[in-house]
Amino acid sequence: MTHKSATLDFAEGTHPSxxxxxxxxxxxxxxxxxxxxxxxxxxxxxxxxxxxxxxxxTEILAANAQDMKSAEARGLSAAxxxxxxxxxxxxxxxxxxLEAIAELPDPLHRVLAEWEQPSGLRLxxxxxxxxxxxxxYESRPNVTADAAALCLKAGNAAILRGGSExxxxxxxxxxxxxxxxxxxxLPEGCLQRPATRDRALVGxxxxxxxxxxxxxxxxxxxxIERVMQEAKVPVLAHLxxxxxxxxxxxxxxxxxxxxxxNAKMRRTGICGATETLLVDAAVAAELLPPxxxxxxxxxxxxxxxPTVQALSDRVAPAEExxxxxxxxxPILAIKTVSGVEEALDHIARHGSGHTECIVTEDPAAxxxxxxRVDAAIVMHNTSTQFADGGEFGMxxxxxxxxxxLHARGPVGTEQLTSYKxxxxxxxxxxx
Amino acid sequence: MTHKSATLDFAEGTHPSxxxxxxxxxxxxxxxxxxxxxxxxxxxxxxxxxxxxxxxxTEILAANAQDMKSAEARGLSAAxxxxxxxxxxxxxxxxxxLEAIAELPDPLHRVLAEWEQPSGLRLxxxxxxxxxxxxxYESRPNVTADAAALCLKAGNAAILRGGSExxxxxxxxxxxxxxxxxxxxLPEGCLQRPATRDRALVGxxxxxxxxxxxxxxxxxxxxIERVMQEAKVPVLAHLxxxxxxxxxxxxxxxxxxxxxxNAKMRRTGICGATETLLVDAAVAAELLPPxxxxxxxxxxxxxxxPTVQALSDRVAPAEExxxxxxxxxPILAIKTVSGVEEALDHIARHGSGHTECIVTEDPAAxxxxxxRVDAAIVMHNTSTQFADGGEFGMxxxxxxxxxxLHARGPVGTEQLTSYKxxxxxxxxxxx
Numbered sequence: 116m117t118h119k120s121a122t123l124d125f126a127e128g129t130h131p132s133x134x135x136x137x138x139x140x141x142x143x144x145x146x147x148x149x150x151x152x153x154x155x156x157x158x159x160x161x162x163x164x165x166x167x168x169x170x171x172x173t174e175i176l177a178a179n180a181q182d183m184k185s186a187e188a189r190g191l192s193a194a195x196x197x198x199x200x201x202x203x204x205x206x207x208x209x210x211x212x213l214e215a216i217a218e219l220p221d222p223l224h225r226v227l228a229e230w231e232q233p234s235g236l237r238l239x240x241x242x243x244x245x246x247x248x249x250x251x252y253e254s255r256p257n258v259t260a261d262a263a264a265l266c267l268k269a270g271n272a273a274i275l276r277g278g279s280e281x282x283x284x285x286x287x288x289x290x291x292x293x294x295x296x297x298x299x300x301l302p303e304g305c306l307q308r309p310a311t312r313d314r315a316l317v318g319x320x321x322x323x324x325x326x327x328x329x330x331x332x333x334x335x336x337x338x339i340e341r342v343m344q345e346a347k348v349p350v351l352a353h354l355x356x357x358x359x360x361x362x363x364x365x366x367x368x369x370x371x372x373x374x375x376x377n378a379k380m381r382r383t384g385i386c387g388a389t390e391t392l393l394v395d396a397a398v399a400a401e402l403l404p405p406x407x408x409x410x411x412x413x414x415x416x417x418x419x420x421p422t423v424q425a426l427s428d429r430v431a432p433a434e435e436x437x438x439x440x441x442x443x444x445p446i447l448a449i450k451t452v453s454g455v456e457e458a459l460d461h462i463a464r465h466g467s468g469h470t471e472c473i474v475t476e477d478p479a480a481x482x483x484x485x486x487r488v489d490a491a492i493v494m495h496n497t498s499t500q501f502a503d504g505g506e507f508g509m510x511x512x513x514x515x516x517x518x519x520l521h522a523r524g525p526v527g528t529e530q531l532t533s534y535k536x537x538x539x540x541x542x543x544x545x546x
Numbered sequence: 547m548t549h550k551s552a553t554l555d556f557a558e559g560t561h562p563s564x565x566x567x568x569x570x571x572x573x574x575x576x577x578x579x580x581x582x583x584x585x586x587x588x589x590x591x592x593x594x595x596x597x598x599x600x601x602x603x604t605e606i607l608a609a610n611a612q613d614m615k616s617a618e619a620r621g622l623s624a625a626x627x628x629x630x631x632x633x634x635x636x637x638x639x640x641x642x643x644l645e646a647i648a649e650l651p652d653p654l655h656r657v658l659a660e661w662e663q664p665s666g667l668r669l670x671x672x673x674x675x676x677x678x679x680x681x682x683y684e685s686r687p688n689v690t691a692d693a694a695a696l697c698l699k700a701g702n703a704a705i706l707r708g709g710s711e712x713x714x715x716x717x718x719x720x721x722x723x724x725x726x727x728x729x730x731x732l733p734e735g736c737l738q739r740p741a742t743r744d745r746a747l748v749g750x751x752x753x754x755x756x757x758x759x760x761x762x763x764x765x766x767x768x769x770i771e772r773v774m775q776e777a778k779v780p781v782l783a784h785l786x787x788x789x790x791x792x793x794x795x796x797x798x799x800x801x802x803x804x805x806x807x808n809a810k811m812r813r814t815g816i817c818g819a820t821e822t823l824l825v826d827a828a829v830a831a832e833l834l835p836p837x838x839x840x841x842x843x844x845x846x847x848x849x850x851x852p853t854v855q856a857l858s859d860r861v862a863p864a865e866e867x868x869x870x871x872x873x874x875x876p877i878l879a880i881k882t883v884s885g886v887e888e889a890l891d892h893i894a895r896h897g898s899g900h901t902e903c904i905v906t907e908d909p910a911a912x913x914x915x916x917x918r919v920d921a922a923i924v925m926h927n928t929s930t931q932f933a934d935g936g937e938f939g940m941x942x943x944x945x946x947x948x949x950x951l952h953a954r955g956p957v958g959t960e961q962l963t964s965y966k967x968x969x970x971x972x973x974x975x976x977x
Contacts, residue, residue, distance in 0.1 A: 147894070151917060232939050236932060243920070245950050324774075328950055343755075349780060349951045370973035377975035463578070474973075485968050486582060489674070494969040500976040501667060501969065508663050519676050519759055519964035520780045521952040533950035537916050538925040538932065542801035542905075544808035545931040 135319040138274050138307045139326025142247045145304030146272035150244050154221035156299050161217040161264055164295025165210040168260070171291045172206055178283035179256065186280050198254045199281055209260045209288070212511065213295075216264045219510040222528040223270050235543040242532045244270030246328035249320045251276050251342060253334035256284035262333065263292055263306050265513050269531035272305045274327065276320060278334075279312040321346040331513055331526075351526060353517040355441040356386035356469035358499045361458045361484070362402055363475035364395040370496060371474050375406050377498040378472065380413050384443045386515055387470055387502030391438060393458045396451040400426060403449075410447060419449040438465040455480050459487050466490060468517045470502040491517055491524040566750040569705050569738045570757025573678045576735030577703035581675050585652035587730050592648040592695055595726025596641040599691070602722045603637055609718035610687065617711050629685045630712055640691045640719070643942065644726075647695045650941040653959040654701050666974040673963045675701030677759035680751045682707050682773060684765035687715035693764065694723055694737050696944050700962035703736045705758065707751060709765075710743040752777040762944055762957075782957060784948040786872040787817035787900035789930045792889045792915070793833055794906035795826040801927060802905050806837050808929040809903065811844050815874045817946055818901055818933030822869060824889045827882040831857060834880075841878060850880040869896045886911050890918050897921060899948045901933040922948055922955040 179201040225242040248271045252258045266273040277285040293303045309316045330350045332342040360378045362371045378389035403426050411429040418433040437448040452458045472494035473484040481495040492502050504512025504525030512525040522530035610632040656673040679702045683689045697704040708716040724734045740747045761781045763773040791809045793802045809820035834857050842860040849864035868879040883889045903925035904915040912926045923933050935943025935956030943956040953961035
């Protein structure tokens with residue numbers, strides 16, 4: 116991925132709009148200031164932003180009421196309306212989120228490696244900001260605060276383009292965050308957003324390699340697909356979490372029950388939820404009945420292959436398409452396999468590279484599974500619901516990356532940095 | 547950057563050709579085998595490949611003679627013909643390159659981090675291959691051996707699409723490398739190349755996100771631009787090295803002379819060569835005359851601003867465009883600046899994010915320069931010609947990345963890996 120490509124002459128780039136140019140230039144200029152800001156100044160901006168959010172409760176909730184009214188008039192679904200809604204509790208959680216990010220260690224100025232060469236060169240690899248991050252997101256206005264705070268903490272400027280349905284709410288939140296920047300003596304340009312709801316700007320951001328170093332999309336599949344299809348700027352994204360919990364023949368029955376229930380039902384709408392249960396055929400009759408019963412009693416719809424169906428009349432037939440579905444709902448696909456190899460094959464074909472778990476008391480089977488599965492997170496005897504930057508001890512996260520470049524798995528403040536090499540010597544020339 | 551996006555329905559992707567599908571599927575299957583190969587097996591393949599290269603000298607040189615004949619008939623420039631030419635010495639260097647890569651430490655299986663969480667989770671972040679790497683390169687047939695060896699060492703399969711002018715040479719080299727794979731018991735599919743010179747396949751590779759994890763282009767500006775414009779697959783590239791050496795007012799005159807001569811003239815055609823010299827105006831009259839004389843005597847063309855021109859009649863006027871040029875030739879642009887701030891501004895506007903150096907005996911000025919310059923490599927009192935993976939102690943490199951994502955600076959075997967998280971616990975569920 117190349118940098119400073121302002122001189123690249125992309126045929127289709129044509130001329131950016133004045134809106135895009137203003138956003139981009141202001142963000143670039145602010146990023147240069149941020150890159151040399153001490154961590155205490157960035158933390159002050161976050162804490163002052165939290166205070167400003169609380170102080171602006173009335174304005175923010177009024178803006179949100181306006182967004183809710185338009186959204187209702189446009190007939191948005193109850194689920195989308197709930198995502199859009201702000202209340203004092205959600206606003207307080209947002210403010211506390213900013214304060215928590217201020218408490219995290221500085222992801223910048225870390226010396227990642229340090230060594231000397233026989234030539235006399237003394238080398239250091241040190242963490243630096245990525246630069247300008249473009250966030251393209253959908254209805255949840257709290258992404259404005261979370262994403263902005265993570266970018267700032269890592270010394271990056273951000274251009275935030277939220278869904279048009281949350282335009283007023285996001286604007287009010289951003290105003291508070293910018294008050295925080297001003298209070299800490301940082302330029303308001305650190306956090307930019309388009310002045311209008313014009314959708315063309317999304318396309319412009321995706322091509323704005325001269326001003327944006329990386330795009331982070333946050334939203335549903337169609338948004339991510341559009342971003343990946345159109346982007347000329349590198350993208351850090353997660354497509355989906357079609358996660359498997361695999362009950363191996365040496366699984367402990369109690370653990371198998373507890374882990375499956377938790378992995379599927381604790382929260383069904385998060386990307387770390389298990390969507391397909393794989394079970395060794397040899398132990399299906401022993402392990403599955405209590406699990407199927409417990410899931411069903413918790414309201415989970417069950418879709419299984421013929422072997423699974425034969426074990427319970429609560430199981431509907433699974434279709435081939437079920438193995439590829441990320442339900443994000445209380446539905447579980449269940450398949451019997453002949454052993455680890457078939458489980459690995461199934462995961463290689465249907466998994467989305469997010470989180471995969473084996474439940475077994477056999478260390479050899481666990482070792483094989485951990486080695487072979489190609490996913491961001493591979494687990495042994497652990498609920499897939501732990502796929503979360505906070506649970507990993509990384510503090511907040513902007514998402515879980517399912518790609519293999521730059522960051523894989525939870526994307527926290529460290530993953531929002533790059534590095535550079537500092538090379539010192541006493542006038543050494545190359546032979 | 548997302549992975550396993552086989553189900554992504556890119557509008558323009560349409561149907562891949564059978565050639566692309568065969569290459570892609572074979573590479574994916576081979577990558578899965580490579581990912582679990584012990585390092586000794588990968589090293590054996592490299593050493594056996596070196597032996598096979600030497601044994602096939604006659605065939606390889608005959609294939610190269612055929613390429614040279616067509617290239618001459620098509621009127622390729624002397625410089626391109628020299629890049630294309632193979633001889634026994636270049637072939638031996640290629641074989642030794644493979645052996646040197648075999649000696650490097652294993653970039654896989656490194657435990658990059660390891661910690662426990664209060665919840666009972668035990669976490670490891672371990673290095674894994676990227677998967678399948680697409681190499682798109684121009685005339686130099688030795689890239690076939692170098693790039694293939696680096697990919698293999700890091701457990702990656704590679705699809706190599708060389709320039710059509712080196713088609714026969716690259717094919718003969720690849721045949722030898724595949725003999726090495728077979729001798730080590732690895733699938734030949736680890737190294738693939740198109741069966742024809744069909745240029746449409748380059749475009750297909752750039753869109754083949756279902757089979758290729760990252761594209762590494764190696765070649766001139768127009769190739770890199772095309773790749774960056776069309777790629778749907780992440781790209782790891784360097785655009786250019788418009789590097790500066792900055793002589794600060796506290797520069798030691800002897801060091802300033804030695805470093806400038808070496809940085810510009812040691813080899814003018816490499817990406818780490820200095821292209822613009824910046825000099826503090828206050829010391830220009832003292833520092834520059836001997837430097838200008840020495841450069842001119844070594845055959846370097848000098849282009850300077852009026853202040854520089856006034857110091858020597860060997861200096862032609864520099865135009866505005868000179869500040870943006872990567873000459874890769876014995877030409878140097880020279881500009882006087884008022885101090886560190888103006889030097890930083892000039893570099894921010896004209897630098898390409900590759901390698902930048904300050905020459906000074908003042909630690910404060912050096913510190914400011916090292917902190918502020920946003921480039922892959924920032925140096926103090928060191929020749930920019932050291933911008934090289936080998937000189938950094940990283941062994942061979944596939945190039946110098948000027949982007950900020952994933953890898954910045956020299957891209958060696960470690961940079962050709964990703965990581966995954968291994969998470970173990972004793973049946974822990976999330977509250």
